[in-house]
Amino acid sequence: MLALRLARGAHPLVQFRRLLVAAASAGTGFLLLCTLGYALAHPEASAGSVQRLAWCAVPTAATVYLAVTVARTDPGTRPRSGLSTIGLGPARLMALSAVTTALSTVLGSLLALLAFLHLRGDLPVLRSDRTAAGFLAADQSLPLPAVLTLLVLVPLAASLGSALALRPKDGRARRPGRTDTGAQTAAESGDVPDDRAPDSPDEMSVPDLPLAPRPAPGGLPWGVATLAAGLAVETHASGGGQQQGLHLPGGLAGGPAGVLAGWALTALGLALAGPALAYLCGSLLQSMSPGAVRLLAGRGLQEEARRIGRPLGVVCAVASAAYATAALYGGAGPSLGPLTVLGAVLVAGCTLATLATAAVEARQDRADTIAALVRLGAPATVLRTAALLRAGALVVVFVPVTWVVAELAAMPLTRG
Amino acid sequence: MVTPPDNDVLWARALHFQHNGSPALCGVSLGVREGEIFAVTGPRGSGKTTLLQCLAGLLPVQRGEVWFNSTPVHTMGAITRERLRRDRFGWIDPAPLLLPELNAWENAALPLMLRGTSRRRAKTSALEWLERLDVGDRARKRPYELPQADRQRIAVARALASCPTVLFADEPTASLHRADAGQVLRTLTAAARSHGITVVLATHPADAVAVADRTMSLLDGRQVRTVHLPPVPEEGRAPCSLSV
Numbered sequence: 235m236l237a238l239r240l241a242r243g244a245h246p247l248v249q250f251r252r253l254l255v256a257a258a259s260a261g262t263g264f265l266l267l268c269t270l271g272y273a274l275a276h277p278e279a280s281a282g283s284v285q286r287l288a289w290c291a292v293p294t295a296a297t298v299y300l301a302v303t304v305a306r307t308d309p310g311t312r313p314r315s316g317l318s319t320i321g322l323g324p325a326r327l328m329a330l331s332a333v334t335t336a337l338s339t340v341l342g343s344l345l346a347l348l349a350f351l352h353l354r355g356d357l358p359v360l361r362s363d364r365t366a367a368g369f370l371a372a373d374q375s376l377p378l379p380a381v382l383t384l385l386v387l388v389p390l391a392a393s394l395g396s397a398l399a400l401r402p403k404d405g406r407a408r409r410p411g412r413t414d415t416g417a418q419t420a421a422e423s424g425d426v427p428d429d430r431a432p433d434s435p436d437e438m439s440v441p442d443l444p445l446a447p448r449p450a451p452g453g454l455p456w457g458v459a460t461l462a463a464g465l466a467v468e469t470h471a472s473g474g475g476q477q478q479g480l481h482l483p484g485g486l487a488g489g490p491a492g493v494l495a496g497w498a499l500t501a502l503g504l505a506l507a508g509p510a511l512a513y514l515c516g517s518l519l520q521s522m523s524p525g526a527v528r529l530l531a532g533r534g535l536q537e538e539a540r541r542i543g544r545p546l547g548v549v550c551a552v553a554s555a556a557y558a559t560a561a562l563y564g565g566a567g568p569s570l571g572p573l574t575v576l577g578a579v580l581v582a583g584c585t586l587a588t589l590a591t592a593a594v595e596a597r598q599d600r601a602d603t604i605a606a607l608v609r610l611g612a613p614a615t616v617l618r619t620a621a622l623l624r625a626g627a628l629v630v631v632f633v634p635v636t637w638v639v640a641e642l643a644a645m646p647l648t649r650g
Numbered sequence: 651m652v653t654p655p656d657n658d659v660l661w662a663r664a665l666h667f668q669h670n671g672s673p674a675l676c677g678v679s680l681g682v683r684e685g686e687i688f689a690v691t692g693p694r695g696s697g698k699t700t701l702l703q704c705l706a707g708l709l710p711v712q713r714g715e716v717w718f719n720s721t722p723v724h725t726m727g728a729i730t731r732e733r734l735r736r737d738r739f740g741w742i743d744p745a746p747l748l749l750p751e752l753n754a755w756e757n758a759a760l761p762l763m764l765r766g767t768s769r770r771r772a773k774t775s776a777l778e779w780l781e782r783l784d785v786g787d788r789a790r791k792r793p794y795e796l797p798q799a800d801r802q803r804i805a806v807a808r809a810l811a812s813c814p815t816v817l818f819a820d821e822p823t824a825s826l827h828r829a830d831a832g833q834v835l836r837t838l839t840a841a842a843r844s845h846g847i848t849v850v851l852a853t854h855p856a857d858a859v860a861v862a863d864r865t866m867s868l869l870d871g872r873q874v875r876t877v878h879l880p881p882v883p884e885e886g887r888a889p890c891s892l893s894v
Contacts, residue, residue: 523770526763533751586669606747609708610808612764613729 237333240310247594251304252338253589253616257340258297259388261580265290266384267350271370275379279400293577296584298391301339301614303545303588305331305396307595311323324402332397339389347385450513450541457547461500461639469646479596493646496560500552500643504635508547511635513539515627526612531620534603535627542628545589550632552585554640561644658717659684659848660705660816665714667700674700676871677714682816687839687849689814689862697871698852699820705850706739707731718816736764740814740847742838743806744824746805748793753805755780755789761812773813779807783837806817810841812829818849823857835861 241252269290273283305311317323322330354370471492513536520532534544536574556578606618656843664786665805667675674697682688695875696872698837703709705716707723710731718734735741740761748757759776760793765770770886780786783803793801802825809817836851842849851862858865867874 269797274796395675525769526760529756529763530749531750533749537751603749603751606749608732608739609735609743610761610764611734611739613731613732613736615762 237330237337240330241337244308244310248309250265251587251591252334255297255304256338256345256579257586258293258300258587259339259574260318260345261342261345261394261490262290262293262323262388263343263385264349265293265577265580266387266572267381268370269344270380271354274374275370284517289577293580293584294388294391296588297339297388297396299548300401300584300591301388301392302395303591303595304398304452305335305392307591307598308334309598310334311400316628324426328397328400328402330367331400332393333633335396335486336389336393336434339392343389343463344604345384358620378492379527413467415567417534441636445594448540450536451509451543453508454514457503457510459503460506460627461503464499464501464503465495465639466641467499467643468493471496488502497499497643499557500639504551504554505544505547506551508545509540509543511631512543512546512628513623515539518584519623519627524631527616527619527623528615530607531623531627535624536619538599541592541599542589545585545592546632547630549585549589550636550639552582554643556582557637562642657683659719660850661715661717662705665701665704665716667697667704667709668714669700673767674871675704678868678871678873680866680873682713682848682850685843685846685848686863687851687861687864689857689858690850690852690868690870691858691865700867700871701868702818702820702850702852705818706741707734708741710729714851720863731735735797736761738815740809740812740817742809742817742819742822744821745882746793746798746801746825748801748804748877750793753790753792754785754796754800757793758807758811759806765812770840770870775813776782776807779811780804782841783834794812795814799826799834802826802834803837806838810838810845810847813887816850817842819849819853821852821854823853 244252269283269286272286273280276282284315308331311327311334317327350370354376516532516535516537516539518532520529520533524532609619658737660682661680661727663679665675665678665725666673679699680688690701691886692742694699698708704711705723707716707726708731710728714724718738723731723734749760752760753775755773757773759769762775763773767775777786777789780789780803785800785807788796789802793804800826802822819838823835826834829887835857839849840879841847851858853862855865855867
């Protein structure tokens with residue numbers, strides 16, 4: 235099987251990324267199975283079980299996001315010269331990446347199943363002496379269809395997501411600007427949707443011809459509007475007295491449903507505004523008659539704004555949510571259950587890993603530029619300083635934004 | 651160790667180079683005099699690019715010696731070679747490798763700015779060279795907006811703007827049509843002569859005859875006098891009719 239052979243021969247770093255996906259999938263699968271165990275053990279509290287299942291959507295989304303990003307970065311599924319001529323074109327590569335993603339996520343799901351069965355004491359060898367917790371439902375037999383459905387959820391979503399992200403596109407939207415069609419190309423690429431894969435396996439691209447740059451990301455108004463709406467909804471909902479709402483399982487009391495909807499809208503707003511903010515950082519860096527370092531750093535950031543900005547916005551959303559939660563329950567709050575901690579670690583880890591993968595992807599994409607610079611004799615310190623400058627600018631802009639959003643999000647909740 | 655002759659700005663002796671075991675250069679020796687245009691010709695795969703890369707310090711020499719202005723290049727470390735490339739050498743690729751995120755004049759001014767020249771002086775110099783290469787009106791365009799010939803002119807301007815001591819041009823007109831190629835090559839050589847820049851040019855024999863002061867032919871990594879290959883034997887081949 236080609237996918238297996240390609241997966242076996244990959245670089246250790248690529249294998250590490252796939253292992254990360256497998257680990258995330260294992261964690262999410264375990265959470266889903268625990269939800270099933272809780273439902274089995276408490277047949278009377280179906281509302282609570284549904285709520286637990288709904289909370290699993292957050293780590294599932296984070297895992298799928300990570301899996302899709304890793305699939306897009308995977309050098310094995312990149313269009314390679316020569317492969318297209320032997321019939322391994324964009325469509326086959328899409329299938330290949332979907333299979334590779336399925337492999338790593340199914341591996342994770344199997345690990346989750348093993349861990350779950352081990353904790354329940356179902357496995358004949360390695361019988362655990364531990365007293366089974368309530369969420370394991372150790373005294374009841376496990377319904378096989380339910381287990382399969384839950385475990386298939388993440389692999390299916392991740393494979394579909396990576397197939398969609400790498401689907402063969404109409405190559406006309408972003409053709410290399412060859413002769414006098416440059417301006418026309420720029421105009422055409424204006425209506426390209428934001429989330430298209432940056433390195434989708436296009437038709438065989440003509441080498442050495444630069445691609446038209448993407449238009450500046452324009453999500454800032456939408457992002458700010460969504461963010462403001464989220465904060466407003468949250469403030470409004472928290473002002474409405476102490477009604478009972480959704481509770482985060484595992485001891486962490488959630489706010490009313492409106493507050494959570496507000497948080498979700500805020501997070502969406504940050505993710506939408508991320509690329510535009512990153513682009514803004516780039517423009518600021520290269521403004522005011524820049525020298526070589528600022529020019530390289532700023533223009534590079536402008537070019538990478540889409541790729542870096544989206545995961546960075548998501549990381550900021552998660553960070554602000556964590557900050558707000560810590561501010562809310564800091565000190566003498568109820569202690570968090572192990573499953574809640576697992577979910578939080580999964581979400582934080584997945585978003586951070588996605589950001590790191592996007593950074594690696596950006597670096598891979600800039601390999602040609604770096605090679606050209608090295609040929610010119612650009613010292614390594616210039617390249618390093620430019621990279622540091624980029625990271626510094628992003629930190630300078632994104633950390634205060636995250637802090638302000640987190641403060642605003644926590645304010646209505648702590649006030650009461 | 652033999653000291654190189656004084657009038658040679660660049661001098662190589664018995665260069666050997668292997669790409670993963672396949673020999674690319676087998677004992678090539680040459681001397682390039684100051685201010686001359688030295689052409690290296692030969693068919694594809696004869697080792698022209700490897701020779702230029704060894705001379706320019708892009709590839710570390712495996713066996714043999716390379717001297718630049720009486721300093722040994724073959725014993726230099728990577729960082730010293732990098733500084734040498736930045737300060738004394740220029741390089742033109744067969745296809746223009748421009749930075750896509752910079753516009754034309756910024757691309758041309760980049761080597762100067764990397765050397766620490768002020769932005770204004772680098773810009774003036776870059777615009778001057780773009781003007782001389784007939785792309786002055788496209789100085790604010792990005793590479794993707796320009797045709798290949800203009801991009802190659804920008805690459806030539808980038809190499810010339812920093813006034814290198816030695817300019818290495820690896821088939822600078824390979825990706826251009828004949829009219830563009832002739833114009834680019836003429837501008838390049840004229841500029842080099844007027845500024846006293848030494849040029850090492852890998853090119854086709856026809857172009858070399860037109861512009862070069864001296865020519866060296868390579869065949870399979872060896873220095874040869876002529877590259878006239880024996881004609882392919884005709885026997886055993888069915889004659890084909892052109893009147894179909």
